[in-house]
Amino acid sequence: MSNPILTLNHVTRTFAVKRQTIKAVDDVSLAIREGEIVCLVGESGCGKTTTGKMIAGVLPVSSGEILFRNQNIANLRGDDRKQYRLGVQMIHQDPYASLNPTHTIADIIAAPLRHHGFTRGDAATRERVRELLARVDLTPPDDYLEKFPHQLSGGQRQRVSIARALTVAPSFIIADEAVSMVDVSIRISLLNTLTKLKDAMGLAVLFITHDLALAKYFAWEGRIGVMYLGRLVELAPARDLVERPQHPYTQVLLSAIPEADPEVTRRKKHIELRSMDVPSLLRLPTGCAFHPRCPQFIGAVCEQNVPGLLEANGARVACHLVNRKT
Amino acid sequence: MPPTLSVQNLSIEYAARRGKVRAIRNVSFDVARGDALALIGESGSGKTTLGLGVVQLLPSTAKITQGNALYHRDNKTIDALTLKGKALREFRWKECAMVFQSALNSLNPVLRIADQFGDTARAHNYLQGRALKERAEHLLTLVRLDPERVWKSFPHELSGGMRQRVLIALGLLLEPQLLILDEPTTALDILTQRNIMDVLKELRGKLDFSLIFISHDLSLAAELADRVATVYAGKIVEFADVTTTFKTPAHPYTIGLINAVPTLQGAKEDLTSIPGSPPDLIELPSGCKFHPRCPRADARCKRDEPELEEIASGHRVACWNWRTT
Numbered sequence: 292m293s294n295p296i297l298t299l300n301h302v303t304r305t306f307a308v309k310r311q312t313i314k315a316v317d318d319v320s321l322a323i324r325e326g327e328i329v330c331l332v333g334e335s336g337c338g339k340t341t342t343g344k345m346i347a348g349v350l351p352v353s354s355g356e357i358l359f360r361n362q363n364i365a366n367l368r369g370d371d372r373k374q375y376r377l378g379v380q381m382i383h384q385d386p387y388a389s390l391n392p393t394h395t396i397a398d399i400i401a402a403p404l405r406h407h408g409f410t411r412g413d414a415a416t417r418e419r420v421r422e423l424l425a426r427v428d429l430t431p432p433d434d435y436l437e438k439f440p441h442q443l444s445g446g447q448r449q450r451v452s453i454a455r456a457l458t459v460a461p462s463f464i465i466a467d468e469a470v471s472m473v474d475v476s477i478r479i480s481l482l483n484t485l486t487k488l489k490d491a492m493g494l495a496v497l498f499i500t501h502d503l504a505l506a507k508y509f510a511w512e513g514r515i516g517v518m519y520l521g522r523l524v525e526l527a528p529a530r531d532l533v534e535r536p537q538h539p540y541t542q543v544l545l546s547a548i549p550e551a552d553p554e555v556t557r558r559k560k561h562i563e564l565r566s567m568d569v570p571s572l573l574r575l576p577t578g579c580a581f582h583p584r585c586p587q588f589i590g591a592v593c594e595q596n597v598p599g600l601l602e603a604n605g606a607r608v609a610c611h612l613v614n615r616k617t
Numbered sequence: 618m619p620p621t622l623s624v625q626n627l628s629i630e631y632a633a634r635r636g637k638v639r640a641i642r643n644v645s646f647d648v649a650r651g652d653a654l655a656l657i658g659e660s661g662s663g664k665t666t667l668g669l670g671v672v673q674l675l676p677s678t679a680k681i682t683q684g685n686a687l688y689h690r691d692n693k694t695i696d697a698l699t700l701k702g703k704a705l706r707e708f709r710w711k712e713c714a715m716v717f718q719s720a721l722n723s724l725n726p727v728l729r730i731a732d733q734f735g736d737t738a739r740a741h742n743y744l745q746g747r748a749l750k751e752r753a754e755h756l757l758t759l760v761r762l763d764p765e766r767v768w769k770s771f772p773h774e775l776s777g778g779m780r781q782r783v784l785i786a787l788g789l790l791l792e793p794q795l796l797i798l799d800e801p802t803t804a805l806d807i808l809t810q811r812n813i814m815d816v817l818k819e820l821r822g823k824l825d826f827s828l829i830f831i832s833h834d835l836s837l838a839a840e841l842a843d844r845v846a847t848v849y850a851g852k853i854v855e856f857a858d859v860t861t862t863f864k865t866p867a868h869p870y871t872i873g874l875i876n877a878v879p880t881l882q883g884a885k886e887d888l889t890s891i892p893g894s895p896p897d898l899i900e901l902p903s904g905c906k907f908h909p910r911c912p913r914a915d916a917r918c919k920r921d922e923p924e925l926e927e928i929a930s931g932h933r934v935a936c937w938n939w940r941t942t
Contacts, residue, residue, distance in 0.1 A: 334806035444894040474659045475833055479877050480890030501807070508879035508888065533881055547811035549836035551878045553859045556840040567761075567812060569776065 295322040295358075296463055296495050297346060297379075302355035304341050313572040315341045317521035318355070320600065323495050325462065328513030330498045330506035330529070332544075336572065337518040339499045343465045346497065347381045359463075377407065380456035384468040386448035390440040396451055397436040400424070403458040423454040428484050446477040450484065457488070464489075467499045482509050503548060507533045517541050520572065520580040522597075527606030537608045539587045562586050579611065587612050619689045620647035621794055621827045622671070622697075622713075627684030629663075629670050636899045640666040640679070642851040645925075648795065653821065653828040655842035655859075657835060657874070659895050663851040664831040665718065668797045671697060671829075672715050673705060688712060690794055710741055714788035715797040718831075721780055721804070724772040730783055731768050734790060743791055756786040759823060760816045778809030782816060789824065798830040802837060814840060835878050839863055844931075847871045850896050850906035853925065857932040867928060867939040869911050905937070913938040 304316040316338040323329050331339040344350040346357060348364055356363045359375045367375050383389040390399055400420045403409075410416040417436075424432035427450040440448055449469060456464060466485065470478045486509070489496055496513075500506050506515050510529040517525045517538065525538040536542045543562045550556040564584045570576050576583050582593040592611045600609040603617040629641040640663045648654050656664045669675050671686050686697040690712060700708050709715075717723050724733055734753045738744055744752055754764040760782040772780055781801065788796055801817070802810040818841065821828065832838055838845050838859065845862040847855040847870060855868040866872050873891040880886065893910040896902055905922050908914040917937050925933040 334808065446894060474895065475835075476659055476874055476877050476891040477894060478890065479879070479888045480892075483890075503807075504879040504881050507881060508885060511885040530884075544807055545881060547807050548881060549811075549814065549834075549840040550880055550882060551835040551839050551863065551875060552880065552882075553839045553863050555880075555882055556836060561811060561815070564808065567778075567808075569806075569808075 294325055294360075296325045296327075296360060297497075298322045298358040298361075299342075299346070300356050300358070302342070302345060302357060303353050304338075304345060304350065305353045308573065311573055314521050314575070315572065316345070319518075319521075319523050320355075321516060321523065321526065323463075323497060326489070326493045326495055328489065328496045328498065328510045330500060330510040330513070330515045331518060332500055332503055332506050332515060333518035334501060334569075336520070336569075338521040339518050340467055342518075343381070343467050343497060343499050347379055347465050348376065349381075377459040378461050379463045379465065380459065380461040382449070382452050382456050382464060382466045382469045385472055386445055386452055387440075387472075389452055390448055390455075392440050394439070395436065396424070396438050396440070396443075399440075399451060400455050400458060403455065407459055409458065409460070419458075423457055424451075426457065426488065427451070427454045428480075429454070444477075446473045446481055449473055449481055453485065453488070457492075461494065463495045463497070465497045465499070468501070469498070470505070471500065471502070478505070479508075485509070503533070503544060517544070520570065520575060522580065522609065523600055523607075524581070524609045525606060526600065527608075531604075531606055535604075537603055537606060537613050538610050539585050539612070540581050543586065579609075618650060619694065620649045621652075621689055622648040622829075623685075623687040623689070624667075624671070625685045625687065627667070627670060627686065627698075628682045629666050629675065630680050630682055631666075631676075632678045632680070633899065638898045639901060640851050640898060641670065644684075644851070644853055646846055646853060646856060648827050648829060650794075651821075651825060651827055653830065653841055653843045655838035655845045656829065656831045656848055657833065657838050657845060658848035659833060661895055661898065662848045663898075664833075664848050665799055666851075667848070668715060668799055668829065668831050671797065672709055672713055673698065673700065674715070688795070707741070710737065710788075710793060711791045712793055713795040713797065714791070714793040716781075716784045716788045716799065716801060718799040718803065721777050723784060724780060726772050728771075729768075730770055730772070730775075733783075733787060737787060737790055741791055753786070753790065756789055757783070759820060760786045761812065762786070776809070777805055778812055781805065781809075781813055785813075785816065785820070789820070789826070793826060795827045795829065798828065800832055801830060802834070803832075817841060835863075835874060847874070850901060851898060852906065852935065854907065854935045855933070856925065861929075861932050867932070867934045868936050869913055869938075870907050873910075905935075913941055 299319055299321045302319045305312045305314050333339050345352050397420055401416050404416050410419045421432040424435055429435045429450050470481050498509055515529045515532045516523050519540050525541045536545050546562045566584045578594045578596050579598050582588055589612050598609045598611050600607045601614050603613050625645050627644045631638040658664050688695050688697045738749050757764040762782055802813050842859045844858050846853045849870050855871045877890050891910050896906055902909050904920050905918040908918040923935045923937050925935045927933050
C-alpha cells in the first residue's frame with residue numbers, strides 16, 4: 292500500500308476578486324497513499340476546502356498538477372476520466388442541502404448504481420441499496436428505504452451521503468467538514484463508521500476539518516497537514532503533530548484549543564501571537580505569511596523568503612527556524 | 618446573599634403546526650453573584666430558549682406557561698418575567714444584557730461603532746458625549762480592542778472576532794449585573810476563540826457581573842464556568858460545579874457527552890457516541906426523556922420522569938439510577 296493514489300505537485304489556485312487575484316491555495320505538494328488517512332486542518336480561508344475541490348475535480352488548478360494513480364487528472368479522457376470520477380468521491384458538509392428532498396433514500400442511493408451500471412435489474416439494485424445502508428449502520432435497512440431526507444436526523448442523513456458515495460466503489464473519499472453539522476453526541480459514531488469502512492474497503496480518506504482534536508482522533512494512524520493562508524506549513528504523522536508540533540503556527544493552534552477537562556484546560560500554557568490581526572489574502576505578507584504573527588520570528592529571513600516545506604524530524608515543515616536547526 | 622438570578626419552575630412552549638413544542642419544562646436554577654454558569658447540551662435541547670426567556674425576547678409563537686425569574690440587586694427583588702413596558706426596557710441591558718449567537722449579524726450595518734454605543738446609551742438615558750466615549754473606550758480596551766481603530770469603523774470593517782468583542786463591550790456598557798452569552802465563540806476560528814475566552818476571563822476578574830453562557834462546546838464550559846447545567850430535552854438533568862461535572866458526573870447523558878468529545882492530550886482514547894438521536898420535543902418519550910438512549914434505563918425510567926435530587930452538596934441529578942454509575 293505504498294503507491295500514492297493521489298499526488299499534488301506544486302498545486303496553486305487563484306481567484307479573481309475585484310480586479311485583483313488572490314491565491315487561495317499556494318504551491319501545495321502532497322502525496323496520499325492507497326488506504327491512507329490524511330487530515331487537512333486550518334482556520335477558515337486557509338485553502339483546505341479549495342484543495343479538496345481541486346482533488347475532486349470540481350475546480351481546475353491554476354498551476355501545478357494533480358495525479359490520480361500517476362495520471363494528470365486534467366488530461367484524462369474517456370474511460371480513464373470515468374475511472375477517476377468514480378474513484379474519487381466527496382462527502383459534503385451539509386447533509387441538509389446535499390440530498391434531494393423529493394427523492395426517497397432508496398432512490399437517492401439507487402440512482403448512481405443504475406446510472407453507472409453497477410447493478411442490473413430492480414431486485415439486484417434494491418438488494419445492493421440494502422447492503423449499503425447496512426454498511427453505514429442504518430439498520431434495519433428496510434426502515435429507511437422509503438423515507439425522505441427530512442424524516443431523518445442530521446447524523447442519519449450524513450450516513451446516507453456516505454452510502455451514496457460508496458455506490459460507485461470509490462478508492463478515495465474526500466470528507467469536507469463532514470461531521471461539523473452533526474450533534475456532538477453522535478459525531479464519533481459517524482467517524483467510527485468511516486474508519487470501519489476505510490479498513491474494510493481499503494479506502495484512502497482526505498478529511499478536511501477545522502477541529503484538531505477531531506483530526507487527531509480520526510487520523511491517529513495517518514497524517515495531519517496544517518494549512519495557513521493557502522500554504523501547507525506542516526505535514527506529519529498525527530501523533531507527532533499533536534505531541535511534538537514543530538511549526539510555530541501548529542504550536543500556537545494546539546496551545547489555544549480548550550480541553551474538556553477543567554484542570555487540564557486551566558493549566559494549559561497559551562502561546563501569545565505577535566499580532567492578533569489575520570492578514571488578508573489580498574495583501575499577503577511577504578516571505579513567510581505567518582511572520583507578522585509568529586512568536587518565534589527570527590528576522591529578515593522570515594520577512595523576505597518563503598520557507599519551503601522541508602524534511603524535519605520525520606515530518607515536513609515550512610519554517611526557517613525549524614529548517615535551520617535540522 | 619440572595620442569588621443574582623433565581624429561575625423557578627420555568628416552562629416555555631412554542632406553538633407549531635404539529636402541536637406544542639415543549640422547549641423548557643419546569644426548570645429551576647440559581648446564578649450566584651459573580652458566578653459563571655454554563656448551559657451545555659445539544660442543539661434543540663432548549664438552551665437558547667432559556668436565555669431568551671429570561672430577557673423576554675422569545676418569538677411570538679412562544680409562551681411562558683409557568684415560572685418566575687427572580688432577579689436581585691441592591692436588596693430589591695423583581696420577577697423579570699412579569700416586567701412590561703418601561704420596566705422591562707430598564708431591566709434589559711441595565712440589569713441583564715444578552716449577546717446573541719449570530720454575533721456577526723447583530724450590529725446595525727449602517728451605523729459606526731460610535732453610533733451603536735451612542736444609540737444604546739441614549740435609549741437608556743445613560744452617559745452622553747465625552748463621558749460616554751470615555752466609558753466606551755475603557756470597555757473597548759478591556760476587550761483588547763484599539764478604541765482609535767474601532768470607534769469610527771463600520772461593522773463590515775471589523776473581523777468576526779473584533780465584532781464579537783465589540784458586542785461584549787456593548788453588552789457591558791450599562792453595567793449590567795448579568796450577562797447572557799449565546800454560543801460566544803461558535804463560528805469563530807481557533808485563535809479568535811482563544812482571544813475571546815481570555816477576554817471573558819479577564820473581564821470577570823476586573824468587573825463585577827454574573828455570567829450565563831450557552832454552549833454545545835464542553836471544553837468552553839470546562840475553561841470558563843464555575844458551575845455547569847446539563848440540559849436535555851428542555852430540562853436540567855444535572856447541575857454541579859465544573860470539576861464535579863467533568864470528573865465525577867452522575868447523569869448518563871453528561872457522562873455520554875464527555876465520552877463523546879475527543880481531546881488533544883494523551884493517546885487516542887476510546888470514544889463512544891450516545892446511541893440514537895435527541896427526542897422530538899413535540900412527542901416526547903414517556904418517563905425519563907433520555908431513556909431511549911440510556912444504557913441504564915429500566916422499567917421505572919420508561920414510566921416515571923425523575924426530578925433533580927441533591928446527591929452531594931451542590932450536585933443535583935435527575936436520574937433514577939445514578940448510583941449504578
